Amino acid sequence: MDVLKGLSMDMPLLLSVINEHGAASNGRCEVVSREFSGEVVRFTFRQMNARTKQLANALKKRGLGLGSRATTIAWNTHRHMELFYGLTGMGAAIHTANPRLANDQLTFVVNSGKGEILFFDQDILPQVEAIAPDLKHVKTFVVLERRETMPASASLTLECYEDWLSAETTAFEWPEFDERTAATICFTSGTTGLPKGVVYSHRNAFLQTMTLCSLAWMPVPERNPLVLMPLAPMFHSSAWNVPFGAFYIGRKLVLPGRDLSSRAIQEMIASERVTNVALVPSILANLIEYSEQTGKSLEPLEALISAGGGLSPALISKLQDQYNMKTGHNWGMTECMFGTTGILSAPQLDLPKEERIAYQCTDGRQTPGFVFKIVDDDGNPLPHDGETRGHLRFRGLWATRSYLDMEVGSAVDRDGWLITGDIATIDPDGYMCLVDRAKDLIKSGGEWISSIDLEKIAASHPDVSMAAAISVPHPKWQERPVMVVVKVPGSKLTEQELLDYMKPKMAKWWVPDGVIFVDSMPLTGSNKVRKNELREEYRDFLTGSQA
Structure with a gap:
């Protein structure tokens, strides 16, 4: 034809x-x-x-x-x-x-x-x-x-x-x-x-x-x-x-x-x-x-x-109110550079401030030429209702299919969708929100806890410069969350003060079992926290010599 x-x-x-x-x-x-x-x-x-x-x-x-x-x-x-x-x-x-x-x-x-x-x-x-x-x-x-x-x-x-x-x-x-x-x-x-x-x-x-x-x-x-x-x-x-x-x-x-x-x-x-x-x-x-x-x-x-980590509602509000600054928080990875835009669409621009900022705290909407979906453990599509969590997959105009010198299709699943390693939700308007890296989720007593959510709450405290939530082995619950925190210079913030600040903002069983204050975090070249190193360093925090 x-x-x-x-x-x-x-x-x-x-x-x-x-x-x-x-x-x-x-x-x-x-x-x-x-x-x-x-x-x-x-x-x-x-x-x-x-x-x-x-x-x-x-x-x-x-x-x-x-x-x-x-x-x-x-x-x-x-x-x-x-x-x-x-x-x-x-x-x-x-x-x-x-x-x-x-x-x-x-x-x-x-x-x-x-x-x-x-x-x-x-x-x-x-x-x-x-x-x-x-x-x-x-x-x-x-x-x-x-x-x-x-x-x-x-x-x-x-x-x-x-x-x-x-x-x-x-x-x-x-x-x-x-x-x-x-x-x-x-x-x-x-x-x-x-x-x-x-x-x-x-x-x-x-x-x-x-x-x-x-x-x-x-x-x-x-x-x-x-x-x-x-x-x-x-x-x-x-x-x-x-x-x-x-x-x-x-x-x-x-x-x-x-x-x-x-x-x-x-x-x-x-x-x-x-x-x-x-x-x-x-x-x-x-x-x-x-x-x-x-x-x-x-x-x-x-x-x-x-990009490279979420912005807290408090920080976005400060940027807008005190610095008269616009923000566009986007999501991407080396395999696609960027895949979302943090610029709000027209319906969200007219929302009241708190609702608008809630959208600005997401990881954005897919860019033209990109398609996102979330799937269950067996690869079956899940609904885009803003609540259901699943493994994030995508295809796009500049998404990689294979890694250098590895077999063809080494970056994608059996249907040709790129495997991100992220757990996410997608709402009916297309806004994607990362729940966690699959490897960073904390499973306590059979229930999942999002390290990203814990980090956003901790980082919203004015005396916290940087926060990482990690899973630590626990004799009863298998894993429990622990916060690793860098304080703002000169701060006298204590463990109990930070936990008291976090408690009203989360389910009781999400509250971390401890806070570890450090001078600095181990970072990747893209300034992401190397949580694998933190997990290894503090693996005995609740069970061994560091407890």
């Missing part, structure tokens, strides 16, 4: 298209980047485009091209951004490795990427020197620095990134190739077992960027021109594609570099007039705390995109 097809031109969705669009249509927009030294440097989109072409010429001279791979271990800087455009533009894949991994995991990740060139920031040199003897594929080590600030190494021959660029011309024609070609490679955080590789195609990244830039996903500032600063790292799902988004819509991009202290972030917000940030809740909480303790304003910040 002959089917009428569209008669429009075909053009592959390549990241080089966004790069060229940024230079041609938004060429005077700025990329502002903070160096390792603290110096702030500026480039226009047009200048950065020229630098990516110099980089492409340098890469081509060293044998890279369509199908090649190169690895980076770097922070959010202009040079790292150039590698995204330079490598992908010529058809190579950029593999971003997480410098926060332990050396054995980092070695595994770099080896799995199979890149022959390793680009890294100068402060990461000691880590690179430590793992270099075990790297199987890397032949060239390139420091992302100028000649005058190059570090020295007794064990490695180092090349200078800026020397590579200065030796090349800006004449380079980006090739055209299949949009399904690999563009970026990112590994999961490895909270359990070894990290797994996820490969995004150009088509994936382009469609993600288009969605990111839509009114349905990004909160829009009203008082100032839009200026974007991604605090989510580029080695974690490409900083949620915010850097590509800046080129796509023509807005100033601020890259914070290595220093993510609250002081440094506040200074960049103020000096560069940042209106929108993309970040995880732990960084947000620290930033708010810093502002309140020092009196330093967060203006002109107007909106934030958050």
Whole structure:
């Protein structure tokens, strides 16, 4: 049967298209980047485009091209951004490795990427020197620095990134190739077992960027021109594609570099007039705390995109009432980057404040091109009634099907739906709410307790900076919840005071059996708490020597 097809031109969705669009249509927009030294440097989109072409010429001279791979271990800087455009533009894949991994995991990740060139920031040199003897594929080590600030190494021959660029011309024609070609490679955080590789195609990244830039996903500032600063790292799902988004819509991009202290972030917000940030809740909480303790304003910040953990009703209310700030809390994972939008739909915008905030505390609605469902233990669909809990599954335009170098379909169930490992509810309007990671649920006396709910309640206490709820073995109930808590600096909060605060907000049998105060939490590269480490450290808290 002959089917009428569209008669429009075909053009592959390549990241080089966004790069060229940024230079041609938004060429005077700025990329502002903070160096390792603290110096702030500026480039226009047009200048950065020229630098990516110099980089492409340098890469081509060293044998890279369509199908090649190169690895980076770097922070959010202009040079790292150039590698995204330079490598992908010529058809190579950029593999971003997480410098926060332990050396054995980092070695595994770099080896799995199979890149022959390793680009890294100068402060990461000691880590690179430590793992270099075990790297199987890397032949060239390139420091992302100028000649005058190059570090020295007794064990490695180092090349200078800026020397590579200065030796090349800006004449380079980006090739055209299949949009399904690999563009970026990112590994999961490895909270359990070894990290797994996820490969995004150009088509994936382009469609993600288009969605990111839509009114349905990004909160829009009203008082100032839009200026974007991604605090989510580029080695974690490409900083949620915010850097590509800046080129796509023509807005100033601020890259914070290595220093993510609250002081440094506040200074960049103020000096560069940042209106929108993309970040995880732990960084947000620290930033708010810093502002309140020092009196330093967060203006002109107007909106934030958050993911990687829930926002409490108290925090959302504070952001809206005291900081006049919009929030968009989204859900995603390495396997899909993001899958929901935290921007409310029209019916929820008109609700009374408390009801509206309740929706803003969910994990959002599915984005266009994504379909979610929840299933029981046997894979049978469950109702979207906002109450029934089930295993979260999804399919989508940029959802992964297989992990790198693993069997085809290794990420999905028998019906082709991606296995998230999350337990969730979905309401009739499509709002999804994570109940817990399946592995983090606490089963006490045969009844389930949500660690996420406990954490949200504990974190709403003004003296709590960070909270994690973990299951601990119990002689009678098999498991009981225990809170691990980081207090706000200077707080004298006691265990009993926190438990008394939590009790009225939950069922009696949910109340934790204890509170452990710690100075800091073990975190993944995406600033998620490594609960497996906490469970192991405190496994005897109720039964053994620590009880």
